Amino acid sequence: MTAATGRKNRSGVVALRVGVLLVLVWLPGAWLAANSLIVTRTLEHADALVVLSGSATYVERAQWAARLYNAGRASRIILTNDGLQGGYSHELDRNPFFIELAEAELKRNGVPADRIEVITKVGDSTYMEATYLRDYSTQHKLRSLLIVTSAYHSRRALWVFERVFRGTEITLGIEGPPTGLQTPRPATWWLHRLGWKLVPGEYLKLIYYVWRY
Secondary structure: OOOHHHHHHHHHHHHHHHHHHHHHHHHHHHHHHHHHHOOEEEOOOOOOOEOOOOHHHHHHHHHHHHHHHOOOOOOOOOEEEEEOOOOOOOOOOOOEHHHHHHHHHHHHHHHOOOHEEEEEEEEHHHHHHHHHHHHHHOOOOOOEEEEEHHHHHHHHHHHHHHHHOOOOOOEEEEEOOOOOOOOOOOOOOOHHHHHHHHHHHHHHHHHHHHHHO
């Protein structure tokens, strides 16, 4: 074996060890980072379920809210509105708003139309949604809300709602669909384009919200 070949082999072994070390560090770190964004605060019964808007995950949020409604966890569902539109619908001959799609999904899953209430004001952030919901809850004398959102959004959503609702004496809970439906699982989020938007993106938004609010 020549000296050059020996050096090449040693470099290959070092590269392999570094790669294995990175995998051993990255895999649990990525799982922990994703899992740390997920929180649940259970309310056995609330005055209303609140489905936060989310264009990429409106189906899983609406379906989970319908499941909670059908289980008797609340007698009404409130939808927030991000003002965004989805793809073209041949049936409607236009691009429906995601809030319309979410409402339709609720109905398909057994929620009566008269049990669905819509906040028509456009909230372009979780903070604005929470503000509109605080005002709505106060006007309608709601004493408890069970927030429904996607798993990776739950920590920031609860953080925001606790601050916006401070002093209102309105009890807040938060639940959502498990990962693996429309959102990637904590162990494999980094293998999906949406995962990079949801997990690192949520940490960037958390940093901004803590600084801003």
